[in-house]
Amino acid sequence: MRRLVQKGIEEGLFPGAVVCVSRNGDPLYYEAHGKAEATPAERTMTLDTRFDLSSLTQVVATLPAVLRTVQMGKLSLIDPIARYLPEFATGVDRHAKGQISVFQLLSHTSGLPAWKPFFLTARGVKAYLRALADTPLEAAPGEKAIQSDLGYLLLGFALERIWDRPLQDVCERLVFRPLDLNQTSFATGEPLPTELCAASEVGNECERRLCAPYGINHFPWREDVICGEAQDGNAFYGLDGVAGHAGLFSTAADLNRYAEVWVRKGVFRRERFLDATLVTLATQTHTKDLAGEGGMQRGFGWETAHPGGTLGEATPAMSFGMVGKGHSVAIWCDPVSKMTAVTLTNGWHPRGRDGLQEWLKVLHKRIF
Known part of the structure; x- marks a missing residue:
């Protein structure tokens, strides 16, 4: 080694x-x-x-925080993400986006693109949700596997909405502190x-x-x-x-x-x-x-x-x-x-x- x-x-x-x-x-x-x-x-x-950690953030912070939230009964894997972030399903492909589930976001099967440079014009969660609403899907939900940063962006926003706390506080409370990280x-x-x-x-x-x-x-x-x-x-x-x-x-x-x-x-x-x-x-x-x-x-x-x-x-x-x-x-x-x-x-x-x-x-x- x-x-x-x-x-x-x-x-x-x-x-x-x-x-x-x-x-x-x-x-x-x-x-x-x-x-x-x-x-x-x-x-x-x-x-x-x-x-x-770059994209390892997805499996070290967001994934365990989502799963712990499911365990606590505040989220379901089959829920459409629009239940928690309704503004996401108000723009392009709104009907399909309204059907995207937490399961599909976690498994990279939502149909969302892999990456978009929203940061060129957007600042803050509200602006990002507007940009996500206006971003066309690359595939129908469940039809294609695309490793998508955008899907985990949405999961992070959903955690903040569910717990009414910033994402770093949610992850600290649900993941980092319990595991002595x-x-x-x-x-x-x-x-x-x-x-x-x-x-x-x-x-x-x-x-x-x-x-x-x-x-x-x-x-x-x-x-x-x-x-x-x-x-x-x-x-x-x-x-x-x-x-x-x-x-x-x-x-x-x-x-x-x-x-x-x-x-x-x-x-x-x-x-x-x-x-x-x-x-x-x-x-x-x-x-x-x-x-x-x-x-x-x-x-x-x-x-x-x-x-x-x-x-x-x-x-x-x-x-x-x-x-x-x-x-x-x-x-x-x-x-x-x-x-x-x-x-x-x-x-x-x-x-x-x-x-x-x-x-x-x-x-x-x-x-x-």
Whole structure:
């Protein structure tokens, strides 16, 4: 494991990494290597370095908060999301949007597009809901699997509406505090202290390129090293750092503790955190017969092991996990062997890199 991590650094795939591999919650390999920041200053990576989890926010914050809300009887998986966010079904495709269920949003089968740069013009939840109402569906609900940031944006807004609290408070109360995830939080308002975090991109080059077709000539893009604040544009610019699809920061130790809950069927320290039936629903494939992206199969947020998936044949049958944006961060769980793997790299620093996916495949093949 150490040689593989050091090889990734030597080949320039990332400046540094923290990897934690555990069985039954006990670390078998847990080390930090390389640099948390390479430019303009250099900082050493440590076990306590916090990483921008990017799209892992969906399965570490939003998914468990939704499932806990279901357990408490304040939400149903078969409910149309418009029951909680009626303004969502007032614009384009209003009839179809009125039928989109919580289940479909969780399983990425709502028909919503994968991504839209709402942050170019929208600020705040009300503006985002108007933009979502005006966004056409790419498919009828239930007909296609599309990994959609927009679906998890909606789930985050629904949690705020149901609990009448900001999303970060909902997740703190329902997820982070009960699981003792003391180093897990959103970067709200002010950035997290730089010395605690792994550096990300220099500027917003990735999304700046994605926004080129929208003809935006003037936008207050960040130019310096992004560190301690969300790299994702919709989270950072539009929603003050807190969103259902991105914006969460955490450490390998916290994520290892979180992953352990999933391989233990929802039990944390002999206490029931998630209902076992909901854990089964969340980790079984719901997209097997749906045309989707590259053969990827989905449970609720989690990707389920499949030869055509992100990590290919490197992960065992019955396992599940998620690989974040740019293949720089990942969680993978095998409930059969009770093995979990948390891989955190700053592969976006100072620019995104090719080759990370293949490196992750080799790493996970060695682990599992």
